[in-house]
Amino acid sequence: MSKTAQNIYVASFIGVLTLGFISSMSGVLDYKQPNTYSVLDGNLAKSFEDHYDKELPLKDIGTNVWAALDFVLFNEGRLGVKIGADGWLYSDEEFKPDPTGTHNLSDNLNTIEGVRNELAKHNIKLVMAIVPAKARLYPEHIGNNHASPIHADLYQQFHKAMDREGIMAPDLLATLEAAKPRGQLFLRTDTHWTPFGADIAAKRLSAAVTHNFVLPGDPQEYVTSTEKTESYHGDLTRFIPVDPLFKTLMPPPDDLQKRSTVAASQTEGADALFAESNIAVALVGTSYSANPNWNFEGALREHLQRDVGNYAEDGRGPVLPMLGYLQSDDFKNNPPQVVIWEFPERYFPMPNDLSEFDQDWVARLKNQGNEQNLALTGNR
Template identity: 55%
Template sequence: MTRSLRILYIALFLGILLSLGLWSLGGVFSYIRTPDATLLNGRLAHSAEQHYDAEFPVKRLGTNLWALLDFKVFHEGRPGVVLGKDQWLYTDEEFNPVANGEQNEKDNFALVEGVRDALKKQNVKLILAIIPAKTRLYPEHIGNEAPASQHTDLYQQFHASARQADILAPDLLAPLQQAKNAGPVFLRTDTHWTPMGAEVAAQQLSDTISKKTPLTTAPLHYVTEALPSEPYKGDLTTFLPLDPLFSNLLPKPDDLSQRTTRQASEVAKSAPGSSDPTGGDALFSDATVPVALVGTSYSANPHWNFLGALQQAIGADVVNYAENGHGPILPMLKYLQSDALKNSPPQVVIWEFPERYLPMANDLSDFDPKWITQLKTSEATNDHLALNANE
């Protein structure tokens, strides 16, 4: 290398370092200290470090480039997502086999039976809303990677176990399959269903309640309004860290048409001069809780309006105890120990339970192990043991 080339090389290298340094200053100047972050408690340094790490442009550049390589060359994303065809994304939880899955299924279903028995002691009827996997509803967009054999018959097996345990569990798969001809029932870039899919499931659950365990409370009337459609980046796009340099390569956002549901009397009050379409139902309705909803983000996230869809379909108040990010079992165990169930037991509990969670292990360390063991020992098991003892 000649002297001129060496000088040019050094100048370019220093220029790049200087440019990256100046670029990085933006992350420093954009930091805003929170009142609880001080030097004395150590939170100031920690929060500043976290902020700068998130805003550090070199790290973002490296992340984007690596994600681009995975996406374009290997047709992959970060662990957590499986890329399908036609810009469809799936959670890898519906593809990967679960370690000790068979034993986990037995343990988890034993808890389901325990929940049934615990609610029965409170004269509460359990309805299990088993949510079919997105791969089961939209197999035509999966692509080259197929779900593990462990998931093949999971939905049918779950239903068969529920029938054997005398637990109401209406089939949601068939009506969702039929409804998808009229519009999307699951989001293309998200794990969850659409408001339309939530309405289909709500109507099926309402039919089951009216036929199998009718409510004794006076009916209420609800009105659902559709909001303007807006672009929605699904949760699965977070496993494709292509922002901000290669955002144009990301799958096109979904068109999400959110819905909002209100009691008809509230709608009437907001319209001056209008009469109350409920005929006074809300004023004289039973103060007891007719229905409780427990489950996952399919129920907890207001984007899907599953709560509102249930209220309108059932014609009754529904109290929501679902939680985001904790699966279906932990929120139910919390509900069983809650004052809400103890003091105001509903007539019906709808337990929204995505099928893919059945073979997954749960961290039950926050609960008394003796109580968990007792819960897993269902009435059927106790009756069987008593019968053997008598023999």
């Protein structure tokens, strides 16, 4: 920014603080002491504090101002977001280095191997759905941001590891890149893919599953319909807290056209109670799978022509939902034939807090993977 523009912004900031101070003084004068409170106890101070917070949101004003200054002067948001170009926002997890990343890669690989081996004991096949980073699929909008060395070829490393360990992992990056001319695959202001991107990935995964495995039961037709387009402020906008004072500074919202998928028999008025109770395919993963806004679960149903049990969870990464699923009654009593594990690449070098699980069981699971890795290394 020019010196003049900087001076204007500093003056504006001082003006906002002055207005806030004037407002606070009027709020102080408006305060009336409740008759039920004594000056000698702490309730009077608490009463005044509650009144001040309610009537005089000076803290919110300060947050808006500082966020606006960071955004305009330095092109920065709060921890959690990277500001790209052309109104694009990215999760900072796709860029920041992790000093323990190399160890975490090995640990997560052991976990994946252990899960594969645990599923194999029940004759269940594992298919990895490695979701490429948004920055990898849309590098043209990252601006001045640069990924750390551990992220440079992370997707390729992940795929090579799966290939080395004999785990099926269709190349979603190549599939999504080929579809870029046909529509937007990731939301500009959100971490996640669009319903179109989710559909492209689901179609590729379904083709791999049906080509390599014979799923039980008869194919069932599913129908996907589109709903009206909505204005959508993505999850990454929360890390730019300029609303409401400087709302116009925000990147424009995305246009989100939601989709929904139902069995064709339901559209014809058939009784859904007679549908098959056995689930051939289970889906486990993150909010890419759990959030109905993207309709990834529905897209898999449509392209697989089978019902899908969804055990993905929001806000817990890919590993915790999988370990929870392996210990669930659904897994024990109604095991599927195939498990699709949706695993965003950025989680591959990240640690996991597994303290909620039995540590002996976790150690045995990881050891299965470690033993498999050692065996494969010894055979080279």
